[in-house]
Amino acid sequence: MGYTLNFSAVWRSFDQLLWGLALSLGLAFVAIAIGCVLGLITAFGLLSKRGMLRHPARIYVTIIRNTPILVLVLFTFFALPQLGIRLGKIESFVSTLAIYSGAYLAEVFRGGLLAVPNGLKEAGLAIGLTQSQIRNSIVMPLMLRNVLPSLSSTLISLFKDTSLAAAIAVPELTFEARKINVETFRVIETWIVASCLYVATCSVLAALLRQLERRMSIPR
Amino acid sequence: MTGNLLEIRDLHKRYGEVEVLKGVDCTMAQGDVISIIGSSGSGKTTMLRCINMLEEFQGGSIRIDGEEIGYETAGGTRRRKKEKEIARQRAMTGMAFQQFNLFPHMSAAENVMLGLVKVKKMSRDEARSVAEKWLDRVGLAERRDRFPSQLSGGQQQRVAIARAIAMNPKLMLFDEVTSALDPELVNEVLQVIKDLARDGMSMLLVTHEMRFAYEVSSRVIFMNQGRIGEEGNPREMFHKPQTERLMEFLKTSTFN
Numbered sequence: 001m002g003y004t005l006n007f008s009a010v011w012r013s014f015d016q017l018l019w020g021l022a023l024s025l026g027l028a029f030v031a032i033a034i035g036c037v038l039g040l041i042t043a044f045g046l047l048s049k050r051g052m053l054r055h056p057a058r059i060y061v062t063i064i065r066n067t068p069i070l071v072l073v074l075f076t077f078f079a080l081p082q083l084g085i086r087l088g089k090i091e092s093f094v095s096t097l098a099i100y101s102g103a104y105l106a107e108v109f110r111g112g113l114l115a116v117p118n119g120l121k122e123a124g125l126a127i128g129l130t131q132s133q134i135r136n137s138i139v140m141p142l143m144l145r146n147v148l149p150s151l152s153s154t155l156i157s158l159f160k161d162t163s164l165a166a167a168i169a170v171p172e173l174t175f176e177a178r179k180i181n182v183e184t185f186r187v188i189e190t191w192i193v194a195s196c197l198y199v200a201t202c203s204v205l206a207a208l209l210r211q212l213e214r215r216m217s218i219p220r
Numbered sequence: 221m222t223g224n225l226l227e228i229r230d231l232h233k234r235y236g237e238v239e240v241l242k243g244v245d246c247t248m249a250q251g252d253v254i255s256i257i258g259s260s261g262s263g264k265t266t267m268l269r270c271i272n273m274l275e276e277f278q279g280g281s282i283r284i285d286g287e288e289i290g291y292e293t294a295g296g297t298r299r300r301k302k303e304k305e306i307a308r309q310r311a312m313t314g315m316a317f318q319q320f321n322l323f324p325h326m327s328a329a330e331n332v333m334l335g336l337v338k339v340k341k342m343s344r345d346e347a348r349s350v351a352e353k354w355l356d357r358v359g360l361a362e363r364r365d366r367f368p369s370q371l372s373g374g375q376q377q378r379v380a381i382a383r384a385i386a387m388n389p390k391l392m393l394f395d396e397v398t399s400a401l402d403p404e405l406v407n408e409v410l411q412v413i414k415d416l417a418r419d420g421m422s423m424l425l426v427t428h429e430m431r432f433a434y435e436v437s438s439r440v441i442f443m444n445q446g447r448i449g450e451e452g453n454p455r456e457m458f459h460k461p462q463t464e465r466l467m468e469f470l471k472t473s474t475f476n
Contacts, residue, residue: 123383
């Protein structure tokens with residue numbers, strides 16, 4: 001083929017990639033933080049005895065989980081302004097990813113809540129704790145331990161989903177890589193470097209979450 | 221005020237169509253130790269769980285120290301009391317469960333401390349010293365920082381009893397606390413309960429340990445199909461049962 005790899009053009013723009021990565025991390029962090037709150041509320045909704053809470057939660061999760069995230073991103077950015085809701089591209093993407101992650105995390109949290117034995121809640125009631133004390137001191141800490149392994153894989157996929165922000169020109173890592181690609185024509189080099197940055201970041205995230213899991217594990 | 225610690229009147233409990241308690245009456249004085257025996261499905265555990273509102277009940281009343289538990293009647297309608305009020309009333313009793321139900325993410329001491337800090341509003345230091353006192357009483361002083369997963373079944377049950385007793389309840393409820401234990405671990409738990417009885421703790425025990433019920437109880441209640449089939453002092457009950465059903469039940473039990 002006669003193609004010689006030459007990374008020098010990519011290295012010259014490396015700081016652009018790093019800024020892109022920083023923005024990717026920022027987007028993921030804010031969106032997932034909001035998503036965790038949404039997911040938790042929705043998980044309690046899904047498990048509620050009251051249809052008034054359960055049905056909206058179920059509808060939310062079903063619609064979001066059955067729509068491709070790219071469609072959601074484009075819908076929020078292009079269609080909502082037609083309905084009078086005008087958001088900047090970053091706000092638009094963050095709210096989309098937050099709503100999207102909320103639906104996925106709701107299912108993760110729901111599973112974790114179901115795995116907390118009923119007897120523990122009864123033991124809490126029996127010593128006179130209120131429902132909210134039981135939730136905070138018993139149910140939530142145990143739920144968190146139950147979900148950590150599956151939570152970390154969900155968090156990593158959500159981080160990777162930030163690359164879809166490139167579709168609406170948010171200058172995160174993938175968008176910056178595409179720009180460098182167009183400017184330098186070093187196609188292979190650019191995407192190798194971008195991929196390596198994603199892999200490295202995800203590995204660090206995974207290691208941090210494993211650390212957290214170890215620290216929170218119950219001694220045996 | 222009648223002076224009774226516990227007064228159950230005409231207690232009715234249904235699960236859907238099935239009536240599991242069909243009018244139970246029972247009174248208990250301060251310091252009484254009452255064992256409830258009977259075959260499974262006779263309603264013994266359900267009766268115990270109604271006393272601290274882990275089960276709702278549809279008819280009758282339960283009073284502890286004269287205070288009506290769980291429900292209030294205003295203008296002819298019976299209403300469940302507010303959750304906060306029920307939580308306060310639950311703390312008047314302590315309960316130990318068949319499956320121990322220790323909080324797995326907390327050490328033995330923290331299990332005991334949780335209620336002291338959250339319900340009794342003690343400082344952590346104060347709660348810790350109360351917890352240590354009670355763990356010492358059940359013979360687990362040196363295991364206070366172990367987690368439930370690091371304790372044997374018998375030790376877990378003793379921690380669970382300490383957790384309940386530390387709250388200083390007026391009445392202790394024991395729900396088949398030795399049924400999930402290996403035989404060699406049963407005695408250490410029964411010994412703890414005997415010590416509490418000797419110290420004058422009022423207790424209601426659902427148990428399958430007939431020998432223990434005989435030795436520790438001031439009174440025995442035999443439950444049969446959602447009603448009290450027979451009751452009396454343990455000597456009469458075990459040696460001279462009056463009803464056919466109790467005779468049959470004792471024949472199949474492990475007393476002899």
